[in-house]
Amino acid sequence: xxxxxxxxxxxxxxxxxxxxxxxxxxxxxxxxxxxxxxxxxxxxxxxxxxxxxxxxxxxxxxxxxxxxxxxxxxxxxxxxxxxxxxxxxxxxxxxxxxxxxxxxxxxxxxxxxxxxxxxxxxxxxxxxxxxxxxxxxxxxxxxxxxxxxxxxxxxxxxxxxxxxxxxxxxxxxxxxxxxxxxxxxxxxxxxxxxxxxxxxxxxxxxxxxxxxxxxxxxxxxxxxxxxxxxxxxxxxxxxxxxxxxxxxxxxxxxxxxxxxxxxxxxxxxxxxxxxxxxxxxxxxxxxxxxxxxxxxxxxxxxxxxx
Amino acid sequence: xxxxxxxxxxxxxxxxxxxxxxxxxxxxxxxxxxxxxxxxxxxxxxxxxxxxxxxxxxxxxxxxxxxxxxxxxxxxxxxxxxxxxxxxxxxxxxxxxxxxxxxxxxxxxxxxxxxxxxxxxxxxxxxxxxxxxxxxxxxxxxxxxxxxxxxxxxxxxxxxxxxxxxxxxxxxxxxxxxxxxxxxxxxxxxxxxxxxxxxxxxxxxxxxxxxxxxxxxxxxxxxxxxxxxxxxxxxxxxxxxxxxxxxxxxxxxxxxxxxxxxxxxxxxxxxxxxxxxxxxxxxxxxxxxxxxxxxxxxxxxxxxxxxxxxxxxxxxxxxxxxxxxxxxxxxxxxxxxxxxxxxxxxxxxxxxxxxxxxxxxxxxxxxx
Numbered sequence: 001x002x003x004x005x006x007x008x009x010x011x012x013x014x015x016x017x018x019x020x021x022x023x024x025x026x027x028x029x030x031x032x033x034x035x036x037x038x039x040x041x042x043x044x045x046x047x048x049x050x051x052x053x054x055x056x057x058x059x060x061x062x063x064x065x066x067x068x069x070x071x072x073x074x075x076x077x078x079x080x081x082x083x084x085x086x087x088x089x090x091x092x093x094x095x096x097x098x099x100x101x102x103x104x105x106x107x108x109x110x111x112x113x114x115x116x117x118x119x120x121x122x123x124x125x126x127x128x129x130x131x132x133x134x135x136x137x138x139x140x141x142x143x144x145x146x147x148x149x150x151x152x153x154x155x156x157x158x159x160x161x162x163x164x165x166x167x168x169x170x171x172x173x174x175x176x177x178x179x180x181x182x183x184x185x186x187x188x189x190x191x192x193x194x195x196x197x198x199x200x201x202x203x204x205x206x207x208x209x210x211x212x213x214x215x216x217x218x219x220x221x222x223x224x225x226x227x228x229x230x231x232x233x234x235x236x237x238x239x240x241x242x243x244x245x246x247x248x249x250x251x252x253x254x255x256x257x258x259x260x261x262x263x264x265x266x267x268x269x270x271x272x273x274x275x276x277x278x279x280x281x282x283x284x285x286x287x288x289x290x291x292x293x294x295x296x297x298x299x300x301x302x303x304x305x306x
Numbered sequence: 307x308x309x310x311x312x313x314x315x316x317x318x319x320x321x322x323x324x325x326x327x328x329x330x331x332x333x334x335x336x337x338x339x340x341x342x343x344x345x346x347x348x349x350x351x352x353x354x355x356x357x358x359x360x361x362x363x364x365x366x367x368x369x370x371x372x373x374x375x376x377x378x379x380x381x382x383x384x385x386x387x388x389x390x391x392x393x394x395x396x397x398x399x400x401x402x403x404x405x406x407x408x409x410x411x412x413x414x415x416x417x418x419x420x421x422x423x424x425x426x427x428x429x430x431x432x433x434x435x436x437x438x439x440x441x442x443x444x445x446x447x448x449x450x451x452x453x454x455x456x457x458x459x460x461x462x463x464x465x466x467x468x469x470x471x472x473x474x475x476x477x478x479x480x481x482x483x484x485x486x487x488x489x490x491x492x493x494x495x496x497x498x499x500x501x502x503x504x505x506x507x508x509x510x511x512x513x514x515x516x517x518x519x520x521x522x523x524x525x526x527x528x529x530x531x532x533x534x535x536x537x538x539x540x541x542x543x544x545x546x547x548x549x550x551x552x553x554x555x556x557x558x559x560x561x562x563x564x565x566x567x568x569x570x571x572x573x574x575x576x577x578x579x580x581x582x583x584x585x586x587x588x589x590x591x592x593x594x595x596x597x598x599x600x601x602x603x604x605x606x607x608x609x610x611x612x613x614x615x616x617x618x619x620x621x622x623x624x625x626x627x628x629x630x631x632x633x634x635x636x637x638x639x640x641x642x643x644x645x646x647x648x649x650x651x652x653x654x655x656x657x658x659x660x661x662x663x664x665x666x667x668x669x670x671x672x673x674x
Contacts (some may be wrong), residue, residue: 050515052673071671072517080515086508090323091316102312103516145512 001064002273003028003153003184004049009058011044011207012127018044019055020207026153026186026200031179033198034188035295041207042188043083046157049186050080063152078152083158085138089131093122093141096147104149114181115144118174136167143174147183154178160194172197192292203295210298215291222240222289222297224248227267228256231279244270251296259284259294309518313526317500321530331496335488335538339481339545353401353437356383356394363411365420369448373404378440395427402426402437414452451608482634485565486627488542488603489535489572495530495593497576502589505580513672520669528564528573535569546575561634564647567654568630572606574661581668601627609638629653 004026011019018041018145026032034042047053049060059066065073087096097119101108112119117289118140125133128142139159146154156175161170172194175185185191187198195201196215203210203218211218229250231237241250241257245266251258261270274282322328355373358367374381382398385391394400405423407413414420424441426434504510515525543561545554554561575597583589603609604622611622622628629650636647646652 001541019558047511047673052511052514055670075515076517078515080512082508082511084508086512088316088320088509089507090320095316095319099312100512100516103513105309105517157569 001028002026002061003030003036004032004060004062004186006045006060007058009045009048009055009060011041011048011053011055012269017207019048022058022207022209024202024209024212025248026184028184029179029182031175031185031187031197031199033195033201033202034186035192035195035201035291036188036204037190040204043157044157044207045204046048046080046082046186046188050078050155052211069139077152079146079149079152079154081142081146081159083154083161085142085144087130087142088130090233092127092129093133094126096141097144098260100145101148106149111148111150114150114178115147117177118147119144121170136163136170139167139171140174141165143171147178151183153184153186156185158188160189160191164270167232168194192290192295195291198261201291203291205295205299210295218291218294219289222294225261225287226287226293227261227270228253228287229270229274229281230256230258230281231274233279236304237274237279240274242278243277246270249296249300250272251293253292256283258296260297310522310526311495312530313518313522317526317530321534330508331492331534332541334491335484335542335543335637338484338488339542339550348353352380353378353440354399355379356385356400356403357381357672358385358388358391358403358405359410361406361410363409363462365411365414365452366406368530369406369422369445370404372444372448372547373441376444376460377660378437378444379463391425391591392492393402395425397605401433404441436464441488469595481542481552482631482638483627485542486568486605486631487598487601488538489565489569489630490575490597490627491593492535492538493531493569493572494576494579494597495590496534497527497573497587498583498589498593500531500581501527501577501580503585505584506586514671514673521666524577524666528577531576532569532573534564535572539565539569553641554638556637556643558646561637564630564633564637564651567651567658568626570658571626571630571654571661574658574665577665578661578668581665581670604628605631626654628658629657641674 001026004024009019009022010017021040022045034045036042044053048055049062051062051067051074054068059068062074063077065071065077067074073217091099097108097115101111101273114180122133122137122140122144124139130138133141143156143159146156158283160171163171170189174208175187176197179185188204189195198215200212201215201218202212213221229237229241238250238252241247241259244265246261246263246264247270248260248262250260259270259282261267267286271282271284357373358371359370370381373379379402383394385394385403388405391403391405394403405425407421407423408423410420422445424438426437428434456608501510504513545553547554576593579589579592579596583592600621604611604618604625605627611619611628614622633647633650633654636642636650640646
């Protein structure tokens with residue numbers, strides 16, 4: 001049975017179309033990632049699925065319950081962690097956890113095993129006010145609070161935004177552990193690198209899914225060879241790459257530019273071309289595409305359609 | 307039930323942890339009562355008295371001497387023409403004018419009755435009422451002395467006239483008024499802010515996505531402020547009785563019942579406001595300007611309702627504090643039974659029910 005299923009969901013705020021005829025399913029026990037930039041409509045989608053917003057049209061079910069008609073039932077079985085840190089800043093770590101446990105009719109002791117891994121890390125600070133925790137610890141507390149009632153489906157809206165890289169990594173390790181406990185997890189993130197850890201990834205932009213697939217398959221399907229290009233004059237390089245007639249796309253990507261070539265283009269010629277433009281230390285080498293490259297390609301294609 | 311309990315505990319924790327607000331909530335009513343109470347209660351000494359005495363006989367002289375000897379008045383001016391009365395008030399030099407009738411002594415001796423007029427500045431009704439009160443007291447003393455001397459039923463008819471504001475209000479207004487104000491402030495403002503804060507910080511999103519029932523959320527927000535309000539009512543009343551000397555002549559039971567009903571009205575108003583706005587600032591503004599101002603203006607606390615134009619009086623009927631203050635006055639000062647404030651009590655009960663229903667109906671189980 002699908003843990004989450006959405007059919008033809010649409011939602012607009014005035015003239016802004018936040019969701020456009022969105023349909024998808026999440027299988028039980030799946031770790032499902034929704035990847036997209038800010039403003040893609042991720043939060044709107046989460047709020048509709050958690051019964052907090054009404055869609056303009058379309059239906060959605062979570063754990064077999066309609067999110068509109070059976071919203072009470074939905075609220076009994078989901079765990080939700082909104083994007084903004086939303087625990088009580090003026091209560092301590094322990095008080096927050098205890099409060100959310102009782103709100104969900106359970107106790108900390110009953111489900112401690114679920115949160116033990118996460119909670120142990122913040123337990124030394126259990127008497128500290130939640131508002132005084134660091135970003136990473138706040139997220140761990142929020143996750144603990146969202147998990148304490150052993151939800152069937154866990155919705156995490158950008159749980160790692162604003163969290164340092166080490167905590168992000170820890171956080172994803174916890175998600176993988178939770179998945180092994182049989183909890184279905186729907187998680188959104190603007191970080192493409194986190195997508196590879198999901199079972200399936202939906203690439204989202206302008207209220208639509210550009211593509212849904214396993215991260216591996218997404219990357220395998222990348223239709224072109226991807227070249228990383230570097231030189232000693234990186235800031236000039238982008239302009240020169242764009243000036244080269246055979247460069248189809250080029251994106252800044254950390255220390256290098258990711259470039260696809262079309263038509264007559266080949267890496268040797270590109271290198272020679274760049275050297276004639278006065279670049280030294282030019283390197284052009286093939287690299288495997290990442291999820292972000294897939295996203296860029298997909299969003300570029302839909303952009304062309306418009 | 308455990309959910310509810312835990313929610314209430316959490317609310318109390320949050321209130322107690324916010325020390326500054328807490329202090330304001332508990333101390334403010336005391337300060338208000340003391341300030342307003344003493345400002346009104348403080349006895350007036352050395353009020354400036356002017357006299358217009360066309361008869362200038364032995365009796366009027368005797369009365370003037372009595373006034374001059376009193377600790378309340380200083381005789382500062384003898385007026386020669388009646389037109390001067392208005393001038394001295396406009397100049398602000400005089401607090402009270404004593405006007406004798408013509409041929410005062412002969413009237414007193416032949417008719418057994420003579421007239422005195424007391425003219426006070428009604429723009430400050432409390433002070434005016436107090437001054438005329440003192441003056442009437444002195445006149446009564448004079449009359450008693452005359453009775454002994456002449457052994458005849460003489461009567462000095464004191465004719466009190468308040469300039470600018472013919473009906474002056476009772477000085478005891480302030481206690482019911484302050485209770486009404488404080489309850490409005492604490493219940494309405496604090497509850498609305500407490501709920502809107504959850505919306506603003508995003509915790510409401512988590513609460514809504516939980517199995518918590520909306521009614522429970524609302525009730526658990528109300529309970530702590532209800533408790534605080536009861537504490538405040540008791541403090542204010544204790545102060546009023548033991549420090550200010552304001553009597554509670556009527557039934558304590560009905561006083562408690564009315565106060566509880568009024569607290570519910572204020573709480574429901576707060577809840578209603580919280581369902582209408584989404585920012586703490588707007589909640590503060592709405593409850594501040596939307597509730598405090600009408601409460602102060604239309605409750606009869608400062609501006610007497612009787613002297614308001616009809617349209618404004620009609621508006622004042624919708625101000626809950628107006629009815630509550632009327633009940634409190636009847637219970638505390640007049641000491642009358644429930645039959646005399648049945649209508650007022652009915653009005654606030656109705657208000658409580660309607661507002662509560664509106665707040666509940668308006669409470670959104672989803673984000674807007």
